[in-house]
Amino acid sequence: MPPYFQRESVKSFADVTITEAGVDTVEFLKAAEGVVGIFGILNTPLLSPVSNDLGGNILKIRRRHDQTPEKSDTLENLVRNEMAEKRKEATQGLLWLIRGLSFTCKAIQQTQADPAKQLSTAFNESYADTLKPYHSFIVRPIFSAAMSGCPKREVLYDGLRKKEEHDEGEDATQEELDTVLNDWLEALAKIIARIDAFYEANNYKKGL
Template sequence: MKRRREAEMASSEIRSAIEELSLMAVNLKTDGGTASSSCSDQLLPSVHQVPMKPFLSLCNLLIQVLDKIGPTMAVFRQDVHQNIERLEKFHDSDPSIYWDVVEILKKEVDEGKAKQGPTCSKAFVWLTRSLDFTLSLLELLVKDFERNMEQAVEVSYNTTLKPWHGWISSAAYKVALKLVPDSPTLANILKTTKDEDLDTLKEQIQRMIELLAPVLNQNHDILKKYGLDKLKST
C-alpha cells in the first residue's frame, strides 16, 4: 500500500509539472506590452515574463523526484534547494513586484550586483541549468527506457552542466551521478502505479518535454540579454 501511494505521488508530480508548465506557457506569447525607458527594459521587452510561483513549483517538483531517487542525488538536490530558497526569500520581500523573476534580474543588473556573491540572478541561472539537465535526461529516457542510465546521465551532464562547472563542482557531481538508479528503477519511480505500462508513461513525459523546452528557451534568451548566460561556478 505504501509503495502504491509513493508511485501515485511520483506520477502526480509529472502531472503537476505539466500543469505548472501550462501556466508558464501563457507567458511565452507576446502580449503587446511596451518596454519602459530604463536600461534593463530596453535590453528585454516586457513580454518576457517568468512567473515566480509556477517556476519555483516546477523546481520543487524536481526536488521531490530527487528525494525519491535517494541520497545519491544529495549534491544536486542541495544546489536546487538553496537556489529555490534564495528566490523565494526575495519574492517574499515584496510579492506585488517580485512575482516575476525578470523584475528581480532587472533590479540586480541595474544595481550592478547580479554577478556578485550568492545573488538571485545566479540562482535563476543554476535552476535553469538544472532543468536543462532534467530535460536532456528525460529526452534520452523517453527514446529508450532500457538504455544504460549511467551513460545517459553522463551525456546529459556533459552537455548541460559540465561546461559551467569548475573542477570542484565537476568532481562532486561526477561521483554523485555515477550512483543513480538504473533505467527500470527510475521508470518505476515515475509511473502512476507499478502496473502502468511504459507507453502511458512515455506519453506523459513527452508532453512534459514539449512544454518544458520552450520555457527553458525563453529563460536562456533572458539570461543572454542580461549577460548572465556565461556564469560559471568554482
C-alpha cells in the same frame, strides 16, 4: 495522468503560466520543486549534491520573490528588477537552476528516446553538455561520482508510475506516463530556452 504528476505538491511545467511579461515565478518554482522530488525517487545519497544544488537555488529565487513580490511576478521581472538594484543573488540562483534543470531535462529526454539507455549513461552525457563546462575542477569529481550512483532506469520509471500509498486504483501504465512526461519535458525545454535567451539578450550572465 501518472500519479507522481497528480500529487498536490507537484506541478507540471506544462501548466506553468507564460505571458508576454514572462514565466510565472510562483508556478515555476513549484514545478522546479517537482524535479527535486524526482531525485528523491532515485533515492541514492550520491545524488544529494544534485538535489541540494537545485533546492538551494530555488530557495534563493523564492527569497527574492517573497521580499519583493510586486517586482517578481515573473522570472524576467524578478531578474530585471534585482539587477537594477545592483544585486544578483536570485539572478545567479536562477541561472544555475536553469542549468540544473537543463541537465535533468536532457538526461530524461535521452532515456525517453532510447528505452535501453540507463540513467547513469544518460546523466553522464547530459552533464558533459550542460553543467560540466561551468563547474570547477574541484566540483566536477563530486558530480561525476553522483552520476555513477544513478540506479537502474526502472527505479525512476516505476517511481513515476507508482500511485501514492493512500490512493486507490492501479499504478499508471508506461504509455500514460510517456504522454505526460513528454509534455513535461517539452514545456521544460521551452522555459529553459526562453530564460537562457533572456539572459543572453540582456548580458545578465556576465560575472555570474
